Amino acid sequence: MSTESSSLEKLSKDETLRLRKTYIGGSVTLFFKEDPLKIVRGKAQYMYDEKGNEYLDCINNVAHVGHSHPHVVKACNEQMSLLNTNxxxxxxxxxxxxxRLCEYFPNKLSVCYFVNSGSEANDLAxxxxxxxxxxxxxxxxxAAYHGHLTTTIDISPYKFEKMKCGKKEWVHVAPLPCSYRGKYTREKVPENEIGELYAQEVQKLINNAHNSGRKIAAFICESMVSCGGQVVLPNGYLRHVYKYVRQAGGVCIADEVQVGFGRIGSSMWAFQSQGNDIVPDIVTLGKPIGNGFPVACVVTTPEISKSFEKIGTEYFNTYGGNPVSIAVANAVLDVIESGNLMKHADEVGSYLLSSLQTLKLKHPLIGDVRGKGLFIGIDLVKNQETKEPAAEEANYCVRRFKEEGIIMSTEGKYENVLKFKPPMVFTMDNAKYWLRVLNEILFEIESDDALTSGSISSRSSNISESFESSSEN
Structure with missing residues (x-):
């Protein structure tokens, strides 16, 4: 081991990359594989590379109240200097x-279990x-993703469909309730019926399970679906699904790991957008709860908590709920409240969504705009009628955004959805700049020059096959 003391920031980018390839597992992926960013500092909605270049962060829903927020940093440092134990x-x-946290939930959700990550939270749920x-x-x-533990991969088609292990017998996969790209869409059925029709697909799974002698323990669903393509659940979906699941003897789990803590603007939790009377039995929290510090939580009812106690095994988590992580979580809640960040997300998000609908009229590449607050997806298509996914064009957008100092990424089954989940301090001026750059990039792609320059490759066979198979459903 070298005795020479040196800051990692002083390594050249090439050396950092070399060491990573040598000592870090190859399956631990990077953004921008061809030219990954080396990020050494963050402040509010911005990140900075080793050369001091500034990037507007539009995808980091972990740094919820902004990178390196001084109030959060201070709370962490002060508690760390006093005590950190179990x-x-x-x-x-x-x-x-x-x-304090339970006061944001409906009354029956009043018991907490603290863990370290969203994956752990969903496993415990x-x-x-x-x-x-x-x-x-x-x-x-x-297309759901609920974490990287063995159990949570088992309930994440986003992961297990790409693995040899495949789907377990005890897992039942319901259609993604997307009203744009799915089994029931706005073009096929009245919009006010879509939620119930997708819910009936869940009822069919329950019936099939019962006919096979199996019983449902839980239905788990992100309150707005992230990895599946920034999908907003159709109205009435959770109302009907929760009813069917409970009638079958199961409980309802709301995964708020990516969308909780006011991101949608209109409410603290995304499940509340389905109606004030819609109450899950278990809620899982992560990512934004600690602004990047490892802390997560499961919130449930006293009845479910008592059942867990009766199995006779104590629950202990070495780091879950330690004084430092909870000091950080308290500080994050301080900032959400004092900065009126929910209202801010609503105002900026409403402006973005309205502006994107206007851009959609100008750009045939935009097939659908969906979202709420600072949770937005832009579904890019090669043809607005056929909805053929424009994956290459989406990836081109991400590369061009990076060149303009903006960090973006793609999402969805076909990797054609531009996902937008910035820190909650993302400003109206940031929004206007982002929209201007997006507009310019889309014009580039739609111009003859961009299409003939080779910047955008032709559609790959696997994308074509995936789209053709989806069109048959």
């Missing part, structure tokens, strides 16, 4: 935050559901 000792931070129902099977959505 939750088997009494500590005020834990109980104060749990009480499954344990709670199975302890309470004494059933095993889980209903999940097509």
């Amino acid at each position: 939750s088997r000792y009494l500590h005020d931070n834990l109980v104060i935050y749990a009480k 499954l344990r709670l559901a199975r302890s309470h129902t004494h059933h095993e099977d889980v209903i999940t959505l097509d």
Whole structure:
């Protein structure tokens, strides 16, 4: 081991990349594989590379209140200087935050379990559901992602469909309830019926499971679907699904790991956008709760908590709920409240969505614009009538955004959806700049010069095959 002390920021980018390739597993991927960014500093909605170049961060929903927020940093430093231990000792931070957090939920959701990540939260949610129902099977959505643990990969088609292990017998996959690109769309059926029609697909899965002698433990669903393509659930979907699942003896899990803490602007939790009376049995939280610090949470009912106690195994998590992570979580909540960040997300998000609908009229590449608050997806298509996914064009957009100092990424089954989930401090001026750059990039792609220059490759066979098969459904 070298005794020479040097800051990692002083390594050349090439040396950093070489060391990463040598010592870090190859499956740990990077953004911008051809020319990855080396990020050494972050502030608010901006990140900076080793040369001091500034990038507007439009995809980091983890740095919820902004990179390196001074109030969050101060809370972390102060608590770290006093104590960091496990939750088997009494500590005020834990109980104060749990009480404070539960006040944002409907009354029946009043018991917390603190963990370290969204993956852990969803894993624990499954344990709670199975302890309470004494059933095993889980209903999940097509293209869903709920974490990287063995159990959460098992309920994440986004992952297991690409793996040899495939789908487990106890997993049932419901169609992604997308009203633009799915089994039931606005073109085929009245919009006010779409939610119920997709919910009936869940009822069919329940019936099939029961006919096979299986029982449903839980239905798990992101309250707005992220990896599946920034999909907003159709109205009435959760109302009907929750009813069917509960009638079958299962519980309903709302995954708010990516969309919680006011991101949608109109409410603290995205499940509330389906109606004030829609209340899940278990809610999982992660990512924004600690602004990048490893902390996550499961919130559930006293009844489900009691069932978990009855199985006779204590629950202990070495780092979950430690004083430092909870000090950070408290500070994040401070900033959300004092900065009126929910209202801010609503105002900026409404402006963006309205402006994007106007851009859609100008650009045939835009097939659909969907979202709420600072959770937005732009579905790019080669043809607005056939909805053929424009994956290459989406990837071109991401590369060009980077050249303009903006960090973007793609999402969805065909990687053709531009995803937009910036820190909540993203400003109206940021929005106007982002829209101007997007407009210019789309004009580039649609021009003859861009199409004939070779910048955008022809559609690959696997994308073509995927689209053709989806068109048959």
